[in-house]
Amino acid sequence: MARKIGSRYTAHQVLGRGSAGTVWLGEGPDGPVAVKLLREDLASDQELVGRFVQERTALLGLDHPHIVSVHDLVVDGNDLALVMDLVRGTDLRTRLDRERRMAPEAAVAIVADVADALAAAHAAGVVHRDVKPENVLLDMQGPLGPGGAHPALLTDFGVAKLIDTPRRTRATKIIGTPDYLAPEIVEGLPPRAAVDIYALATVLYELLAGFTPFGGGHPGAVLRRHVTETVAPLPGIPDELWQLLVQCLAKAPASRLRASELAARLREQLPSLAGMPPLDVDEPGSEPEEDEGAEDPAEGTEGGTAAGARGEPRVRRGAVPLVPGAKPDSNRDTHTSMRVPGPDELAGGARGTARVPRAAGAPRPGSARNRAMARRRRLTLGAAALVLVAAVGLGAWAALSDDEGDVPPQDSNNSAPAVP
Numbered sequence: 001m002a003r004k005i006g007s008r009y010t011a012h013q014v015l016g017r018g019s020a021g022t023v024w025l026g027e028g029p030d031g032p033v034a035v036k037l038l039r040e041d042l043a044s045d046q047e048l049v050g051r052f053v054q055e056r057t058a059l060l061g062l063d064h065p066h067i068v069s070v071h072d073l074v075v076d077g078n079d080l081a082l083v084m085d086l087v088r089g090t091d092l093r094t095r096l097d098r099e100r101r102m103a104p105e106a107a108v109a110i111v112a113d114v115a116d117a118l119a120a121a122h123a124a125g126v127v128h129r130d131v132k133p134e135n136v137l138l139d140m141q142g143p144l145g146p147g148g149a150h151p152a153l154l155t156d157f158g159v160a161k162l163i164d165t166p167r168r169t170r171a172t173k174i175i176g177t178p179d180y181l182a183p184e185i186v187e188g189l190p191p192r193a194a195v196d197i198y199a200l201a202t203v204l205y206e207l208l209a210g211f212t213p214f215g216g217g218h219p220g221a222v223l224r225r226h227v228t229e230t231v232a233p234l235p236g237i238p239d240e241l242w243q244l245l246v247q248c249l250a251k252a253p254a255s256r257l258r259a260s261e262l263a264a265r266l267r268e269q270l271p272s273l274a275g276m277p278p279l280d281v282d283e284p285g286s287e288p289e290e291d292e293g294a295e296d297p298a299e300g301t302e303g304g305t306a307a308g309a310r311g312e313p314r315v316r317r318g319a320v321p322l323v324p325g326a327k328p329d330s331n332r333d334t335h336t337s338m339r340v341p342g343p344d345e346l347a348g349g350a351r352g353t354a355r356v357p358r359a360a361g362a363p364r365p366g367s368a369r370n371r372a373m374a375r376r377r378r379l380t381l382g383a384a385a386l387v388l389v390a391a392v393g394l395g396a397w398a399a400l401s402d403d404e405g406d407v408p409p410q411d412s413n414n415s416a417p418a419v420p
């Protein structure tokens with residue numbers, strides 16, 4: 001059913017819902033538009049309305065081919081709405097959900113577009129603060145680029161900042177999507193342009209791998225990993241692309257590339273990625289072959305990925321509040337309101353919780369399948385030893401026993417991560 005938004009716009013049909021509100025397909029004096037109607041509780045927040053008006057210039061000022069422009073801000077009774085370019089297509093999350101992993105050329109082309117958008121925003125003094133696949137729209141009516149990628153446009157500029165009022169996020173709280181939060185935010189530092197680079201590098205990793213580098217499990221664990229763990233290599237990724245990812249996922253913001261450099265370096269790599277298929281990486285926690293998971297019910301309790309392997313509903317990105325009793329900011333799992341962990345909490349308990357990517361078909365370290373394989377290796381070793389005993393007698397067996405003392409333990413928990 002159509003509804004009027006202010007005096008100039010009519011909203012016809014819901015395009016989608018997010019944590020801040022509902023996006024409608026609308027009509028304005030100059031043609032079709034997208035109208036983001038903010039949630040009622042946000043719209044009735046006087047402080048937020050004031051900020052909305054204050055931020056007007058920054059929000060309306062961004063004009064770039066890879067940014068979804070905001071044309072108008074409407075404050076009308078209980079309605080608070082942003083009127084934006086209508087992008088006819090889909091968002092990157094939907095595409096990723098469909099494809100699971102993208103070919104490197106298309107992934108890099110999309111991320112280069114977003115890096116261009118960030119370069120323009122950062123030059124105008126605007127930090128996005130919520131870069132994630134949900135906020136990248138793919139324009140299906142635009143020309144096809146490298147790898148068959150449609151032009152990518154970054155949306156929701158300034159929305160995170162709007163909603164993040166001082167009252168809403170006291171110094172001890174973080175609002176955001178845990179998987180994409182830069183370590184300096186977790187440590188309580190003010191978000192600068194480099195947080196967007198970290199988030200975008202996380203998106204690139206996710207497009208290539210099918211999962212984020214530090215995601216999985218309780219949001220508190222995700223935050224700790226951002227601060228304490230290094231990113232695990234992706235099997236098969238071209239070295240130059242990997243170096244770029246590592247640099248942009250650096251813990252120190254100053255070590256990361258600037259958006260314009262990132263865009264240029266990504267585009268340089270496009271020719272060498274042409275025709276390359278998606279990486280053959282198994283999602284950590286999934287077991288590609290026989291299911292021996294029943295033998296150890298306690299296994300894989302870190303995060304939802306092991307649950308996914310057992311056919312239970314998977315929780316991809318957690319929205320569990322870190323503070324007991326606190327409510328997440330939305331019904332969706334993309335945002336979380338969290339207490340900032342203290343330094344002692346950040347330092348402890350995170351070791352070994354990162355999900356380590358494996359080449360497709362390789363067993364998960366510590367998994368039932370891996371332990372079973374280790375057991376099989378031991379049995380094979382034992383059988384070989386018996387044959388040897390029969391053949392060369394007790395003296396040779398004694399020698400073999402001595403040698404076995406030098407064989408590294410076959411405990412699969414010590415398996416090294418796959419290296420590209």
Ligand SMILES: Nc1ncnc2c1ncn2[C@@H]1O[C@H](COP(=O)(O)OP(=O)(O)OP(=O)(O)O)[C@@H](O)[C@H]1O
Nearest residue numbers: 015016017018019020023034085086087091134334
């Ligand atoms: N300018 C637009 N043109 C066309 N569709 C849009 C536009 N903006 C958003 N949408 C659609 O509306 C959906 C909801 O968008 P919205 O920005 O409210 O939420 P989100 O970014 O997915 O999540 P969150 O707000 O929780 O971060 C998007 O997934 C997209 O499909």
